[in-house]
Amino acid sequence: MGLSRQIDIREVVMLLGLKVNPKDSINSDTFNVQCPFCGDKKYHMNINCTKNAYACVLCSKEKGQGYLDLYSRAVHGVHCIPGPNGNGKEIYKELCDRLHYMQPVQCRPQSASACAPVQTRVARASDEVVGRTYGQLLNFQPFRLSEPHRQNLLARGFTDESIQRNQYRTIPKDYKWLSQYKSAKQICNDLSGLIQKNKMLKKRSPDELAAGFALCAYLQGAGCTLEGVPGFFKVGSFWCFNAIPGMLVPTRSMDGRVVALQVRRDKPKNWNDSKNEFLRYMTISSKGLPQGVTEGISRAHFPLGNPRLTPNVQVCVTEGPLKSDAAIELINLSEQSGSTFFIALHGTMNTKELPAFFKYCKKQGIQRIWNVFDMDKTTNAHVANAGKSVWKKAKEVGLGVVNKCWDEDYAKVKRLELSLLCAEHDILIPTTLNVFVDIANMARALEAADVRHSHKLLPDGTEVKDYWAPETKGIDDFLLKEFKKKEKGLDAS
């Protein structure tokens, strides 16, 4: 399907939690599972590891489909369609992200006999251990915040004070600083035999690995534990770190501990804005590398700017730690200070921590949760579905959910765009008093009628998704726009 690297279908089976026939083994070339699509209870779906494909005796009409189709149908309810106009690339990227493959590996077995056992489980250390190691990592001098990254944060609405408090850092792209760490380079040299034997490691540049060795030597010197901490892995008897260049954004637990790290990658030089070819934010992981943690890598983030959780605050669920940090910053600069509490997921589907958090909210006297996902929640079925799962989880503990919408002006533009499409296809949607509800209804109806919407063709012929204007897509973008408007107004008066 044009994607050179394949993911082992067994990873998808495990991610989806499909029930394997107890008589079978997930480590054999072929085994059966309960089909997630037809209400099957008797393991009618066959997983073929050699072909990396699935087929259900009861409901698969054609020949077996691939691992991406299995994932796509189970998570999004649609087939995976390859090709430039299909959803294949998007689904693939999403899957890589969910499996925490920084650089997806060729892990499809070459032949039936070479069907390697699935990766063994490597448990995550406690938050206390992880927090101490990450906390020390943020003190590593070569990772201090670069000036371009500081400028970027100021432009988002942060102050120098909050930039310092939140502890953003930079993993530099150039490795000049390594000249101070000769022993790390030596370790890398000495281990080159072992490195060449590992499919994932041999693709890394020696400098990239030496940077990881240098950091680990520093952390171990400070008495930190590296075992069980996501991002760290072992080569021979030496620990190394997956140092991905970019801006480092700490993810914090409710008590302020750093429990995960995200990297906001810099745009590559030849990156073309029109094609979203790479994942901007990556959660630092070492999954798939020797002794790399395999579970509990993504965590929910609680900004340090959050107020205390009292019955009067608005509890907002959003996606992206940096986005929520920026949003709380902008709210605290306004007269709304102290009114809003954020929990930010690493991805709209990383909802594992929500039930426990919602229970806690309920205990604190909170009545409802605000869905503050990006505005594509009104027009993009994927984001809308993610919102539904938040709603379900909130409802289970007796909390209400409100969709928070903003930028009514743009919503009116969007309504016009969609209503023209509806008219063209004889789809009649009664208008409500709420423009956001109208858009959502029209987007849903268009999708049900298989009419493509919210895309635009660029002059060079490529097509891009255009669910919402980028200026107000995220809550932070919107607040920043409002903040600047107000500042200008003050200047004028």
Ligand SMILES: [Zn+2]
């Ligand atoms: Zn079936």
